[in-house]
Amino acid sequence: MADERALDEVVTFTSDLIRIDTTNRGGGDCRERPAAEYAAARLAEAGLEPVLLERVPGRTNVVARLEGTDPSADALLVHGHLDVVPAEAADWSVHPFSGEVRDGVVWGRGAVDMKNMDAMILAVVRAWAREGVRPRRDVVIAFTADEEASAEDGSGFLADRHAHLFEGCTEGVSESGAFTFHDGDGRQIYPIAAGERGTAWMRLTARGRAGHGSKVNRENAVTRLAAAITRIGEHQWPLRLTPTVRAALTELAAVYGIQTDLSDPDTLLDKLGTAGKLVEATVRNSTNPTMLDAGYKVNVVPGEAVARVDGRYLPGTEDEFRATMDRLTGPDVDWEFEHHEVALQAPVDSPTFARMRAAVEEFAPEGHVVPYCMSGGTDAKQFSRLGITGYGFAPLRLPEGFDYQALFHGVDERVPVEALHFGVRVLDRFLRTA
Numbered sequence: 341m342a343d344e345r346a347l348d349e350v351v352t353f354t355s356d357l358i359r360i361d362t363t364n365r366g367g368g369d370c371r372e373r374p375a376a377e378y379a380a381a382r383l384a385e386a387g388l389e390p391v392l393l394e395r396v397p398g399r400t401n402v403v404a405r406l407e408g409t410d411p412s413a414d415a416l417l418v419h420g421h422l423d424v425v426p427a428e429a430a431d432w433s434v435h436p437f438s439g440e441v442r443d444g445v446v447w448g449r450g451a452v453d454m455k456n457m458d459a460m461i462l463a464v465v466r467a468w469a470r471e472g473v474r475p476r477r478d479v480v481i482a483f484t485a486d487e488e489a490s491a492e493d494g495s496g497f498l499a500d501r502h503a504h505l506f507e508g509c510t511e512g513v514s515e516s517g518a519f520t521f522h523d524g525d526g527r528q529i530y531p532i533a534a535g536e537r538g539t540a541w542m543r544l545t546a547r548g549r550a551g552h553g554s555k556v557n558r559e560n561a562v563t564r565l566a567a568a569i570t571r572i573g574e575h576q577w578p579l580r581l582t583p584t585v586r587a588a589l590t591e592l593a594a595v596y597g598i599q600t601d602l603s604d605p606d607t608l609l610d611k612l613g614t615a616g617k618l619v620e621a622t623v624r625n626s627t628n629p630t631m632l633d634a635g636y637k638v639n640v641v642p643g644e645a646v647a648r649v650d651g652r653y654l655p656g657t658e659d660e661f662r663a664t665m666d667r668l669t670g671p672d673v674d675w676e677f678e679h680h681e682v683a684l685q686a687p688v689d690s691p692t693f694a695r696m697r698a699a700v701e702e703f704a705p706e707g708h709v710v711p712y713c714m715s716g717g718t719d720a721k722q723f724s725r726l727g728i729t730g731y732g733f734a735p736l737r738l739p740e741g742f743d744y745q746a747l748f749h750g751v752d753e754r755v756p757v758e759a760l761h762f763g764v765r766v767l768d769r770f771l772r773t774a
């Protein structure tokens with residue numbers, strides 16, 4: 341059981357890490373080093389030997405290994421990113437980099453994504469050092485840079501260049517799971533992530549004949565692009581139920597006592613009401629047009645028009661995704677991936693999933709644990725290249741009114757102290773039994 345000091349430390353560490361501004365504006369504009377040094381110092385105080393790793397100066401990652409008692413057991417990776425998305429102070433009730441603790445709540449950017457989890461990991465391993473606890477499996481701890489952009493300076497760099505540090509790791513746990521989802525009707529659901537959709541950020545280029553805006557032009561690049569973008573934005577992707585999504589729907593239906601009919605998931609989602617939101621983005625692929633760029637003067641038809649589309653695809657559907665994009669863009673518009681990441685699928689019937697479930701149920705007996713698939717992606721994508729199966733497990737028990745999904749990258753991001761305490765207890769229990 342996590343001790344009193346661990347419960348104090350998780351709050352202090354969350355607050356301290358928030359105060360270290362690690363805003364990632366993309367394009368390399370971020371400096372995680374002070375946060376990495378902070379985390380490494382806390383690990384070193386607990387007798388670990390963390391290493392700091394950088395591809396680019398200032399973009400620092402931290403890796404440490406805690407030796408388990410059973411050398412034949414597979415190792416477990418526990419990872420959290422150190423960077424955060426930008427925050428506009430003027431929009432916030434409390435300064436986003438103050439880390440202020442007010443009325444039992446820690447405020448600031450990273451409070452749920454994911455300096456909270458970084459702090460929990462630190463608090464747990466330090467409590468173990470005080471108590472002399474050693475886990476059964478080796479536990480590899482990684483704090484990464486650059487998760488909120490390309491991961492090139494973070495987990496991607498670690499997977500490519502420092503694979504040996506992750507030797508023996510078969511499974512990993514990190515963000516976006518085991519938080520409280522209130523359905524608005526008294527039920528509390530704890531979704532644990534066992535999969536991620538793949539990322540397909542695309543650039544579309546339409547070519548045509550440049551010319552005077554007053555002349556007949558049937559090869560207008562803007563018209564061609566607009567037509568393709570409309571087809572893509574309005575496309576109804578077919579239902580594709582992956583094993584994780586099937587399990588999510590089946591378990592949610594059981595929570596609500598609804599007849600499970602996986603042949604008609606849309607109707608089932610309707611019946612699930614607000615809880616359906618946990619699944620609705622993952623029953624099919626998606627393509628959202630997000631950027632348009634063409635022309636420089638109203639009476640000049642440009643020879644080229646460019647758009648960007650945020651595509652996400654489910655595990656096992658990549659070929660279909662590409663073929664559909666070829667068809668929707670048509671002969672006059674080319675498309676390519678600007679950023680492409682794999683889709684992930686993790687088993688929900690594994691001993692590790694069962695242990696995560698048991699740890700949550702022990703401290704939140706009122707909750708219903710269900711597996712789910714993330715609609716977006718995390719560092720688990722990069723670590724999957726090392727054969728590591730990723731789960732989303734960063735436990736938080738949130739009171740009603742704390743909309744986790746809205747706080748993620750949102751204004752007034754904050755986390756209750758009680759939620760951090762729950763996180764430490766559950767993470768401690770899971771890692772001891774993992």
Ligand SMILES: [Zn+2]
Nearest residue numbers: 421453454515
């Ligand atoms: Zn995150």
